[in-house]
Amino acid sequence: METNVSSNGNGGGSYRFRRISRHSLAHLKLDPLLDENLEQWPHLNELVQCYRSDWVKDDNKYGHYEPISPVSFQNQIFEGPDTDIETEMQLSSARQIKAEDATDDDVPSSSGRQFTNSDITKHFGQSPLPAYEPAFDWGNERSMIFGQRIPETPTTQHGSGLKISVKVLSLSFQAGLVEPFYGTICIYNRERREKLSEDFYFSVLPSEMQDAKEPSEPRGIFYLDAPSASICLLIQLEKPATEEGGVTPSVYSRKDPVHLSERERQKLQVWSRIMPYRESFAWAIVPLFDNSIGAASGGSASPSSPLAPSMSGSSSHEGVFEPIAKITSDGKLGYSSGSSVIVEISNLNKVKESYTEESLQDPKRKVHKPVKGVLKLEIEKHQTVQTELETLSESGSVTNDSLDPRDPMSDMMFPKSPGNGLDGSQSSNSKWISGDGKDVSGNGSNNRGNQDFCADDFQAFDFRTTMRNEPFSQLFHCLYVYPLTVSLSRKRNLFVRVELRKDDAEARRQPLEVLYPRERGSSLQKYSHTQVAVGARVACYHDEIKVSLPAVWTPLHHLLFTFYHVDLQTKLEAPKPVVIGYASLPLSTHAQLRSEISLPIMKELLPHYLQDSGKERLDYVEDGKSIFKLRLRLCSSLYPINERIRDFFLEYDRHTLRTSPPWGSELLEAINSLKNVDSTALLQFLHPILNMLLHLIGNGGETLQVAAFRAMVNILTRVQQESVDDAERNRYLVNYVDYVFDDFGGRQPPVYPGLSTVWGSLARSKAKGYRVGPVYDDVLAMAWFFLELIVKSMALEQTRLFYHSLPLDEDVPPMQLKEGVFRCILQLYDCLLTEVHERCKKGLSLAKRLNSSLAFFCYDLLSIIEPRQVFELVSLYLDKFSGVCQSVLHDCKLIFLQIICDHDLFVEMPGRDPSDRNYLSSVLIQELFLTLDHDDLSQRAKAARTLVVLLCKHEFDARYQKPEDKLYIAQLYFPLIGQILDEMPVFYNLNAAEKREVLIIILQIIRNLDDASIVKAWQQSVARTRLFFKLMEECLVLFEVHDAVKHRKPADGMLIGSSSRNPVGDGPTSPKYSEKLSPAINNYLSEASRQEVRPHGTPDNGYLWQRVNSQLSSPSQPYSLREALAQAQSSRIGASAQALRESLHPILRQKLELWEENLSAAVSLQVLEISEKFSVMAASHSIATDYGKLDCLSSIIMSFFSRNQPLAFWKAFLPVFNHVFDLHGATLMARENDRFLKQVAFHLLRLAVFRNDNIRKRAVVGLQILVRSSFYFMQTARLRVMLTITLSELMSDMQVTQMKSDGTLEESGEARRLRNSLEEMADEVKSSDLLKECGLPENSLSVTPENFEANLWSWSEVKSLSSSLLLALDASLEHALLEDGEQRERNASGGGLQSVQRNAYVLSRQYLLLQASQASVMSMDRYAAAESFYKLAMAFAPVPDLHIMWLLHLCDAHQEMQSWAEAAQCAVAVAGVVMQALVARNDGVWSKDHVTALRKICPMVSSEITSEASAAEVEGYGASKLTVDSAVKYLQLANKLFSQAELYHFCASILELVIPVYKSRRAYGQLAKCHTLLTNIYESILEQESSPIPFTDATYYRVGFYGEKFGKLDRKEYVYREPRDVRLGDIMEKLSHIYESRMDGNHTLHIIPDSRQVKADELQPGVCYLQITAVDPVMEDEDLGSRRERIFSLSTGTVRARVFDRFLFDTPFTKNGKTQGGLEDQWKRRTVLQTEGSFPALVNRLLVIKCESLEFSPVENAIGMIETRTAALRNELEEPRSSEGDQLPRLQSLQRILQGSVAVQVNSGVLSVCTAFLSGEPATRLRSQELQQLIAALLEFMAVCKRAIRVHFRLIGEEDQDFHTQLVNGFQSLTAELSHYIPAILSEL
Secondary structure, eight states, rough: OOEEEEEOOEEEETTEEEOOOOSSOOOOOHHHHHHHHHHGGGGHHHHHHHHOOOOOOOOOOTTOOBBBOOOOOOOOOOOOOTTHHHHHHHHHHHHHHHHSSOGGGGGGOOOSOHHHHHHHSSSOOOOOOHHHHHOOOHHHHHTTSSTTTOOOOOOOSSSEEEEEEEEEEEEEETTOOOOOOOEEEEEEETTTTTOOOEEEEEEEEGGGGGTTTOOOOOOEEEESSSOOTEEEEEEEEEEOOOOOTTTGGGGGGOOOOOOOHHHHHHHHHHHHHHHEEEEEEEEEEEEESSSTTTGGGGGGOOOTTTSSSOOOOOOOOOOSSSOOOOOOOOOOOOOOTTEEEEEEEEEEEOSOOOOOHHHHTTTTOOEEEEEEEEEEEEEEEOOOOOHHHHHHHSSSSSSTTSSOOSHHHHHHOOOOOOOOOOSOOOOOOOOOOOOSSSOOOTTTTTTTTGOOOOOOOEOBGGGGGTTTSSSOOOOEEEEEEEEEEEEEEEEEEEEEEEEESSSSSSSTTTOOOOBSSSSSOOOBBSOEEOEEEEEEEEEEEEOEEEEEESOOOOTTTTEEEEEEEEEOSSSSSSSEEEEEEEEEEHHHHHEEEEEOOOOOOOOOOOOTTHHHHHHTTOOBBGGOOOOOEEEEEEEESSSSOHHHHHHHHHHHHHTTTOOOOEEEEHHHHHHHHGGGGGHHHHHTTTTHHHHHHHHHHHHSHHHHHHHHHHHHHHHHHHHTTTTOOOOOOOHHHHHHIIIOOOOOSSSOSSSSHHHHHHHHHHHHHHHHOOOTTTHHHHHHHHHHHHHHHHHHHHHHHHHHHTTTTTTTTSOOOOBOHHHHHHHHHHHHHHHHHHHHHHHHTTTTHHHHHHHHHHHHHHHHTTBBOOOHHHHHHHHHHHHHHSSSSOHHHHHHHHHHHHHHHTTTTTGHHHHHOOOSOOOOOOOHHHHHHHHHHHHHHHHHHHHHHHHHHHHHHHHHHHOOOHHHHHHHHHHHHHHHHHHHHHHHHHHHHOOOOHHHHHHHHHHHHHHHHHHHHHHEEEEEEEHHHHHHHHHHHHHHHHHHOTTTTTOOOOOOOOOOOOOOOOOOSSSOOSOOOOOSSSSHHHHHHHTTTTTTOOOOOOOTTTOOSOOOOOOTTTTSSSSSSHHHHHHHHHSSTTTTTTHHHHSHHHHHHHHHHHHHHHHHHHHHHHHHHHHHHHHHHTTTTTTOTTTTTTHHHHHHHHHHHHOOOHHHHHHHHHHHHHHHHHHHHHHHTTTHHHHHHHHHHHHHHHTOOOHHHHHHHHHHHHHHHHHHHHHHHHOOHHHHHHHHHHHHHHHHSSEEEEEEETOEEOOOOOHHHHHHHHHHHTTTTTHOOOOOOOTTTTTTTSSTTOOOSSOOOOOOHHHHHHHHHHHHHHHHHHHHHHHHHHHHHOEEEESOOSOOOOHHHHHHHHHHHHHHHHHHHHHHHHHHHHHHHHHHHHTTTTHHHHHHHHHHHHHHEEEEEEEHHHHHHHHHHHHHHHHHHHHHHHHOOOOOOHHHHHHOOOOTHHHHHHHHHTTOOOSSSSGGGGOOOHHEEEEEEHHHHHHTTTHHHHHHHHHHHHHHHHHHHHHHHHHHHHHHHHHHHHHHHHHHOSSOOOOEEEEEEEEEEEEEGGGGTTEEEEEEEETOOOOOHHHHHHHHHHTTTTTTTTTTEEEEESSSSGGGGGGGTTTEEEEEEEEEOOOOTTOOOOOOOGGGGGSSSSSOOOEEEEEEEEEEEETSSSSSSTTTEEEEEEEEEEEEEEOOSSEEEEEEEEEEEEEEEEEHHHHHHHHHHHHHHHHHHHOOOOOOOOOHHHHHHHHHHHHHOOOOOTTTTHHHHHHHHSSHHHHSSSOHHHHHHHHHHHHHHHHHHHHHHHHHHHHGGGGGGGHHHHHHHHHHHHHHHTTTOTTHHHHOO
16 A cells, blocks of 8 residues: 655654555456657556556655553542541442452553653652643644645545445356356436446356356445435346247246256357357346435435335335335345345346337336346445545544444445455555556455455445546546347347447458456457347447557547347347448547537448548448447546647647657647646646646746746646635645655756746745736635645655655655755745745734645645745744734734644754754744733734643654653743743733643743752742742642532532633633643534543543544534533623532532542643752752742742642651751741741641641641740740731631530530541650651651751650640530520520630621620520630630730620629730730839739739740730739739729729839829829728628629539539628529529439538439529638637728638538527538639639538537627727817717627527536536636626726717616616626626
């Protein structure tokens, strides 16, 4: 099939030109004389060369591209905090493997390209490019370039239609087959009554006559344009002429069954052996296609015709015609292999008398009897030869996948065969099947059974070849002769012999051997004879006689017909024919006639019978009437029927042989008259005519050259205009250039110098101002043709120059063009460029096409001549179109660049100077970068697209897979990055889609660069390096996958990307399915969604879908419902890509998501890889960056963290993270990078919450790396502060609680995982495994960094850090549970409030919202609520801001509840934090003493908390807010709140702290205010103290909790501080209300009524107990062992701070087990409680941490009671009064005490003591010491009473006289009573 002429520069001796050998239909032996000596007929020589020489095809012309196999993509896993897709996928794949042996294809991998392993090892991940452009199709991208050349398949002699082979299997008759039968089959058009092909002859012999060695019957092969109902097979049978008196043919058609007798059989056999002449016997017409076929079916056949694709057993030929051929239904019908069909024709029509074509049409068949017999045919469809030519050469294999096998069209077009090359193998030694089948395929003709065409196959010539409007491509030259009728006056048995004679000089002259025989394998014969017309007056014939014609004929060449009569009886020997007459027909006058010709018959032949002079002597039969009718059909590609073409050929011969005068004016005329030739004739002889004109252009004189050139332009223009399709390059012309034109096979000098000179001179004459008519525009329109001719001519010359001298493997060196020729081409090129430039401005489409042609001209020249010469043309172009031009011009420039840079050897091109690198790439980068700044958006998009396509082309090119090749390519494109960095605004002005294109290019370039080159991008300046990383951040932003839980809901896309609109100029070309991927994917998906997806098995090309078949799809009509939906959605304005995705087939959608995920992952990993390199370079200080902050590194790491990343990324990220902190820990941990660290901490904590264990563990290790760095490079305290801050921020984003099934709340999974992570962080045991799992060395944490001596890692510090974070977590959790619980109780709807925490910035605003909700919260369990705020404040104590924030929350909460003292304490605590920070910094007015003073008020102001305040200065947090003013503000708030609580002595202390500030500022106004306040405060204190009713600021109760349902409170005791008006009953009610609501059905709440000690173990389970007791605060200096009763007002008169941390209560009891006893049995237990902290505190209740108790005996009780009263009275008497006038309050209190002490009737206390202890028996039980004490106490008491009465008398006025009298009487009677027990009393008083 192909031999290779030469190699080209495409690496290692691959060949450039391919010869495609041609076989003409007939191996024409032209006249032997002529065959040697064609030189005397130059035009014939030209024609024969044109048909016979091999086609020469330039394999490189349309580019050659071998991609590597597609990449397979893995599913990328994007985890959210609550997903663990990784585990789910592992489980499901494990299930799959169990279920069946899963193959790799189960994972939806997808098209893309495969990486070599070496590539992956040095990279972190796959290249982003294949995922961005996963369906890269070079051919498709290429075809979208404007003016793209499309290769044509060569036109063969068989149009584009069907090829059908027919084989006769058998013939059988009811009567039996005894004699031989012969027949012809041809294709016939019933409607037009026209024979469409020549006859195929077959014979059927009876078995006894068959030769054993005889091969099987051949097949006839016919060609059809298109299926149509009127096309049928016409079958005619003939048999030996019937013997007179012998067995007649009617035995075959009798109605009743008949069998030949033995004698009849013998007669027939003997006769058929001696009878050479045949008569016609029967005929049949078999319609090939049913008439139901419409034009629309495109090529399927109906079920009932033999070529139907799906045949049901019972089908028969029902149609307009009655069944002619029946397909029997008894199982004889079936498929043999392929698509062949066996047809049994049972309706053969017996010929009755002679029949004519008319009788074939007779529907009623009156004339014909049916024959009782069956003819069995095998009919099969084939692919037409034409399809293989290109498909084999272009793609290496013919794929069937373009059509679905279920589709009838494909069934027609392709046989179902294992491969679709013609003969199974595509090796180069196979041959094209020759036109007449004489050439056997080179590797075994029968290797594919009946699919194969064997040598015996007869290819019937298709008569339409001579009528089609297309160039002849085969040499055929014959005449078909059809004798029709001979009308005689009497009946004869007549037949006709035909021969061809050269002249009529003598009658006996031997004819030429030019008649084709009927038998296979015989050579050409001298004679041929027709059938015998038996006993007919009008003899009719149905023969076709094929005559091979001489190449050149003279007027004497003629056909001679001889008419014979034969006697059909056997006498002694075989019958002898008798001549009846002759007829002659000269060729030159009649050969081209198509109509019927009638001739007279001569009786005998005399010499010179043709000449008029001889005719007079002739004698004619039947009086010279023309009684012989015949028809001729001339089929010749040598002899033009058109006279003008014949003239041109003749003049061409004369000119070439120099037989005419040298100026050749006749030739000029002939050339000029070509323009009037009709188009069919012109097209048919197009190739030879073009060859001849080119010959004249190559070496005629100037006049002839110009004439030939113009004629050529004229012809081309006509051919172009008459092309059926509107292709810009007419297919016949393309075929001529691509295949036929071979520059005269090297027999003459090449055409290109002449052609370019003539054309150039025309162009120049225009330039001079001569307008050369319209020819110039025509030339421009056809410029592509001439340019391609010039190029092919050069290439052929180059090939011939080097063909023999080159060793096999070397490339052909480029050809140096001669200077003159090159100048000429340069000028021509310049002229054409000027045209493009001028016409473009006018917007003429011709200019744009011409522009593409010029680009292809340069493209082609690059492969042939010295590239530097081509660069001159390119630079000439770029000078004309320099800079940013008008849109139209710029568009042309881009097209020009796209075309040139698509050259196969683009990468290997040299520079313009030997020292330079690739000239084309530098020009390309320069121009495309300029375009990115163009105003026209569509130009920008195009520029970006061009680059991406080019890089894809390189990346997937099988030639450039070695790392060094990739590096070279990356270096070629590297300058682009420099340009972008220099002009960043250009990049920022692009819209998102273009940005993505540019970024993908940048990533791809950098991926393949070596370190030395990358460094260059970072060495110039700090700002530039920063910009580089800005680009990297853009990559992460633009390619991020937005939806983390994508896999849960496949519908969600990642389409939050920018909404880049389509460029203004172009309408939306295809719906936008994805923002992320290359724009080409949108086309790919919209194409794919037109096909219904075939789920099973993907075809070889790696796509799941077939490409759309271009003939079938019409853009206006959607293919499927799915596409209709997609179209409807895309037509909605702003249709969301989301909706479009929904419309995709699920498999497509899955692929789309897979690609997007892989793209995102690849981009992240690529940027990570670059950052790693940067980090290493920065460590060696070899680049320009800000070493103080390393902001490039820190910002890119923050970008990584803040984007949604796949699992693969996190796995790769941790080692890099570790390495970066190893190298740059000191810088990154410095104060300048606080913000960065804080964010890193935040994100590590965020990842520590993830459910996916791989991610969570990596976060833990990340935290450990941070801690390790902090040991060396900063205070761990600061890291603690940061982590605490970020933890607080994280808690606000996290759902800390979740609902349990019973509606209560519990800790959420997230909180639990965070707790785990924080615990793991400090887990020394698991550490090394954890590091190993994360891909780090086991000693990563303990290894000492450079410049450090000691190893500072300490697990204990890590543990303390971890526990402080856990504390914060617990506090937050508790708060959230409480909040949510309250919320739920309030609205009973379930679900939790988000935790109250928010980042400090948000707080101030947030809190306002919170207050509303809290009012009711507090009324529920205000104690727990306050405590949760308090715990938060303490947990976040390391961070002053957060600490203060929570304290203020607490303060507000207390104010809500009117707990003023607590609120005030909060304000003091806040002020304390600020003051301590200021004192520590030495920039306040306070000293440590002041802090100590503050601590007296609020002991919580401790030193530990704030020692870290300085460490806590993290950006946004810390010292900036800790100012003197803020401290004063909070002190004043505390002052206000304390005064509301009436704790004035605190107010005084606080104001004393404020005064120094005002003093230092000399703020006298403020000082005056303060002192006024102080005055008021002291007066209030006085007032409190002078009040007769002692002042209490609060009441205190002890509450004990017993019961599981109390949770953490179980078995704990608290002291509650309540407002002073709260009584025991109130608090009982309040607490039972709070806790009852918490009980469920199984638990009840009980209140323990007394205050004795509770034994928790003895309580009833399932019941919750509260024990509530009132308690008294204990003074600082109080003697708790004292037996006196405690009276508050006895406190000394000094101002005393009311700060209490101890409380007591007394419980009476008896030892005899009675609940109540007399005084003598009544013991007292005093219980003292110590609380955690002191009241007033920050909260309303404090935990009891210590409890002691004392017991007092009954007598001690009694003494205590009496001493208490004595002390009270004495106190009242001795208290100093400020002035005499102040008697009234004193009188009142004195009266009250006296009344209680002296009046017997009121209180028998003293008497009852005496009775109990001093009478009788008990007195004897008392120890003497106790007795003495009791008596002493009684005596003391009476003495004080007496004194008090005296004082009372002094103070009273008139009105109290009576009262005084009563007192005196009472006292006297009491004394009398007592004297019974204590006789001494009378003497004492």
